[in-house]
Amino acid sequence: MPISELGVLGAGAMGSGIAYTALQAGLNVVMVDRTRELAERGKSTIESLYRSSVQRGRVTQEAADIGLAHLGISSALEDIASKPLIIEAVFEDFQAKKAVYAELDPLMSPSTVLASNTSTIPITNLAAATSRPDRFVGMHFFNPAYIMQLVEVIRGFHSSDATTELAMETSLVLGKTPVLVQDSAGFVANRILCPMINEAIYLLMEGVASKEDIDTVVRLGLAHPMGPLTLADLVGLDVLLNVLEVLHRELGEDKYRPAPLLRKMVAAGQFGRKTGRGFYDYTENPAGKRA
8 A cells, every 4th residue: 555654864965855755746754854953954955946846837836835734844753753664864874874773773663664765785784783674675766856767676685575565666656766676785876877987087087088078978979968077076976985985895896996086086075066166166157067
């Protein structure tokens, strides 16, 4: 049976994007973060998304008001513990997620399914940090969650059929296309994408071609919507580095070893669009146009 309510754990970019998607699908949503201030910030993000949609004529003001009326925010884990499904969108760090699970696990209803939005960490490893690995599954949304169509549903070693089916069914309710993936670090998308971006960074570091020409080759020669260096700036170089480090550690293959230039740029605080500078300069073009 399709769910009618959803708990979202984490009110950052991914959490608020998932919550907004669920509200648009007509679900009741409670979004929780560790402080009320962070939860309020996530709510402000959702309000901004609705304002933009109304201005562009994608939804009516009435629909936006109805959606926001179905959103609850909190800093108390108890407020989502009884939901049929909780999607966790905590920072991509195993220890951070494990610490949250330790607090949430004893509060959850026996029937609740916990899904992690992790993009890299093996689901079986995360599930082992709970007392209910059979009711744990991966639901990897792509950023921005309210636009990107794909959800990787990752089945851990102990994930039950019913748990996996709920994740697949919920993805469809949210208007997404779910793809079932067996558990492996990085799953499918990041194991393909991140080595490609990393190789583009090596090409730039070695002086094989300019950043503009590398992006042009991939756009026009490989028919990608944007070049790998532009995409890296959009994703965030800090996020890219973290994903590559997880893949390198978990899979032990040199093709996942982060390029030294990537490490230097992250150490220098150049993360891409969100800091105003990455491979391209966005400080004079906040809308994202490359300098």
